[in-house]
Amino acid sequence: MTTLVLCVDRANDIGRKSGLSTPVVGWEAVRSLVTDVGLADPEDSSVNCLLEALRVTRELRDEREDAEVAVISGASETTVGADRAVARQLDELVELYDVESAVVVTDSAEDERLVPVIESRLRVDAVDRVVVRQAHDIESTYYLLKQFLADEELRSTVLVPVGVGLLLVPLLLVQFEPAVAMAGVAALLGAVLLYKGLAIDEFLSDVPEQVRDSLYSGQVSVVTYAVAAGLAIVGLFIGALEVQTPSIGGDELFVPSLLFVYHSVPWLALSALTASAGRLLDELIGSERISTSYMNLPFGVIAIGLVVRGVAGFLLERQGELSQLELLGWVRLSPTQRLAMFIFAGIVISLVGARISATVSDETLEDVVESRRQNES
Known part of the structure; x- marks a missing residue:
């Protein structure tokens, strides 16, 4: 079995400057080709590519491997024609020699695009990229920019x-x-x-199709999403009305921001609750089973809204912007008690939601198991 050390020239610079047709096979033939190409254009990197192919072949032979060196090029005016010319020359080499694998030697990113063509016919063990040392940074930058501009x-x-x-x-x-x-x-x-x-552009491009499908299928979430958007706008507007024009400074910006959050959170939470309720109704109508995430979502929205409003109210009351909270008209709560009550309520609601979701999912699982048993019987 022979390892083919293959020097690839997609642009046919070697054949054009030497006047020879490819493939060129054999140590002596390739060494003579180096002289011809070097005399025609000493600055061409193809000379270094040919020398590297000879060096790799010598190293493989020193390791007692059966290696043969060859040069193939794309002798055509078009890119597709050049690639097909390389494929034909490679088929000739595979037919003439008992080739097991190949080591591809290239001097440019353009030549490396032929590697898939070679891999379709041979196993490629390595790809050796030759870059002239003096121009390493320049050439690497050039090919990087070329690939970037081609995308x-x-x-x-x-x-x-x-x-x-x-x-x-x-x-x-x-x-x-x-x-x-x-x-x-x-x-x-x-x-x-x-x-x-x-990926906002991808999301926006899919929105019209999703809205059209939802309208045609009669989904409830289309209406609830519109209502949720209206409630969100109302919440933002009410929060903005509570904010006075701040002057420059950390304290003057902090308090109005808390006022905005405190007064807009109930409406924003109601908006999210409306949207999640519509999605839950769609699941109830269109499927016999309800996803646990859809069951948890309304309770999670309420819990988060309570916690955020409680924290904002605690800070505002400490700043003197809110009066003490009264329960049933006669029990006054301190700022710490207010915060604890809202956090406790949020935790309780989230636990209730988790329990309800677990119960529903257990019942659904039992129904599925029972239906499978009936089908098997």
Whole structure:
């Protein structure tokens, strides 16, 4: 069995400069080819690729392995024609020699694209990339940029936002201070990167189809989602009304933020509860079994809303923004008691939800087991 040390030249630089047709097989033939290519163009990296193929062949033979060196190239004007030419030459070598595996020697990223073609016919044990030492950094950077610019998705994701940002810089500098202009450009670029990084574009592209399917199938969640959106807007609006215009400073910003959270959380929790209730109804209507996560969600929403409102109320009462909480009109609670009551209520509701979900899932499991027993009988 022979190991074929294969020097690959996709662009046919070797054949064009030496005037020879490939494949070129054998130690003496390849060594003579090195002289021809080197005299034609001493600066061509193909010379180093041929020498590396000879060096690898010598090392394999020194290790008592049966190795043969060969050169194949893509003698065609088109990329597809070049790849098919390489495939034909490789088929000739496999037919003429008892080849078991191959070691591929290349001098560029373009040549490495032929590795799958070779792997479809031979087992490739190694790929040896030859880069001229003096130009290592330059060539690596060049091929990295070439691959980057060849990727359409990367171009649209990175180059387009950067180009838009650079165009906006002089326009913003004319109207605003440099700090404001740079902050605006940075915010724009950050928003674009988050938009692509979080796959918001994919989510938005699927929304119309999902809404159409939901409307055609008569799902209750379509209505509840619309109601939930309205409640969320109401909550944000009410929270904003409670916030006074803050002045610059940590304390002046902290208290209005707590007021916003305290007054908007009930409406936001009601919005989430409405949306989860609609999803739960869809599960009840469309399936005989209810997922545990859908059962837990309403209770989890209520529990989180109580805890967040309790923490915000505790801090606001300590700041003197809220009066003491009264129960049944005569029991006054201290800030600590208020916080403890809300946290306790949230824990109790979450435990009740977990218990109900476990009970429902157990009953569903028993029904499934019973139906299987009936089917088997």
